[in-house]
Amino acid sequence: MQLETYISDLLYRYECVTVPNFGAFLSQRVPATVHESTNAFYPPKKQLSFNEQIQTNDGLLANYIADAEKIPFEAATLKISKRVKSLKSSLIEGETLSLQNIGDLKLNSEGKIEFNPSYHLNYLTDAFGLSQLVSPAVTREVYKEEAETIEKVIPLTITPEKRKTKSYFKYAAIALIALTIGGFGASKHYADSVATHNQIAQEEANNQLENKIQEATFVISNPLPAATLNVSKQSGNYHIVAGAFRVEENCDKKVAQLKQEGFKARKIGVNKYGLHQVAYASFNDRNEALRELNSIRNNNNDAAWLLVKDLN
Numbered sequence: 646m647q648l649e650t651y652i653s654d655l656l657y658r659y660e661c662v663t664v665p666n667f668g669a670f671l672s673q674r675v676p677a678t679v680h681e682s683t684n685a686f687y688p689p690k691k692q693l694s695f696n697e698q699i700q701t702n703d704g705l706l707a708n709y710i711a712d713a714e715k716i717p718f719e720a721a722t723l724k725i726s727k728r729v730k731s732l733k734s735s736l737i738e739g740e741t742l743s744l745q746n747i748g749d750l751k752l753n754s755e756g757k758i759e760f761n762p763s764y765h766l767n768y769l770t771d772a773f774g775l776s777q778l779v780s781p782a783v784t785r786e787v788y789k790e791e792a793e794t795i796e797k798v799i800p801l802t803i804t805p806e807k808r809k810t811k812s813y814f815k816y817a818a819i820a821l822i823a824l825t826i827g828g829f830g831a832s833k834h835y836a837d838s839v840a841t842h843n844q845i846a847q848e849e850a851n852n853q854l855e856n857k858i859q860e861a862t863f864v865i866s867n868p869l870p871a872a873t874l875n876v877s878k879q880s881g882n883y884h885i886v887a888g889a890f891r892v893e894e895n896c897d898k899k900v901a902q903l904k905q906e907g908f909k910a911r912k913i914g915v916n917k918y919g920l921h922q923v924a925y926a927s928f929n930d931r932n933e934a935l936r937e938l939n940s941i942r943n944n945n946n947d948a949a950w951l952l953v954k955d956l957n
Contacts, residue, residue, distance in 0.1 A: 695760035704950035889920035
């Protein structure tokens with residue numbers, strides 16, 4: 646059984662996929678980043694990690710395998726157990742386990758499992774269609790000033806004779822007008838040149854960005870089965886399932902019975918098989934839900950299981 650295929654499928658939708666008696670693969674969203682030295686743009690993604698301490702069977706992986714392979718829940722749990730024994734044996738022998746599209750696992754000197762995530766797939770569906778790209782830095786030229794000093798642009802020569810007739814005022818006025826017009830023309834030419842250059846650089850950057858856009862790197866080889874739930878507003882995404890009933894009247898009787906026993910029971914909608922599901926309670930905190938599930942299995946119903954689903 647290719648256990649990593651099922652884990653990979655579930656990581657697209659869930660933040661935690663637990664392998665019973667082995668550990669849990671966790672995902673955390675990280676924002677888009679830019680590498681300053683290489684000008685590489687990286688889209689937002691889910692960063693994977695592994696927690697060896699989370700080993701309680703929450704039913705998520707086993708239920709998915711049972712549904713995908715059309716086998717009972719107990720048979721799926723047994724297949725997972727056999728695969729886990731094989732994985733642990735390989736780790737003890739010093740092997741490095743390579744889980745496709747997930748990462749590598751190995752034991753360190755202290756006997757703890759080290760995890761090196763794979764970056765071949767982006768499990769963040771919000772980033773669908775985005776891939777890494779590299780854009781060259783935009784260069785900008787600095788133009789030299791074209792205006793020079795008054796002496797270099799319009800040299801003035803005033804002789805004593807011209808001073809007597811005061812005609813030098815006329816030349817001075819002409820020189821001042823010429824300087825003003827020349828300075829305005831040079832300033833406008835410089836501003837137009839800078840604006841044109843920046844527009845060309847921006848267009849080049851946009852063209853390079855469009856050329857770098859590639860097809861999505863998301864590959865879901867075994868997509869999750871679709872489910873349509875028509876339920877009222879719920880609180881919490883972790884639901885301890887007590888049972889499912891074909892007749893809604895029996896579902897209502899089960900809810901009433903569980904409420905008499907002290908549970909915050911309620912109906913949580915109809916699954917894809919047309920069965921009305923009943924939950925002992927719903928929780929916002931995953932650890933709290935797992936503790937309550939263990940208590941219910943030990944004291945009330947050993948067939949209870951945990952459904953992780955946003956019902957809003």
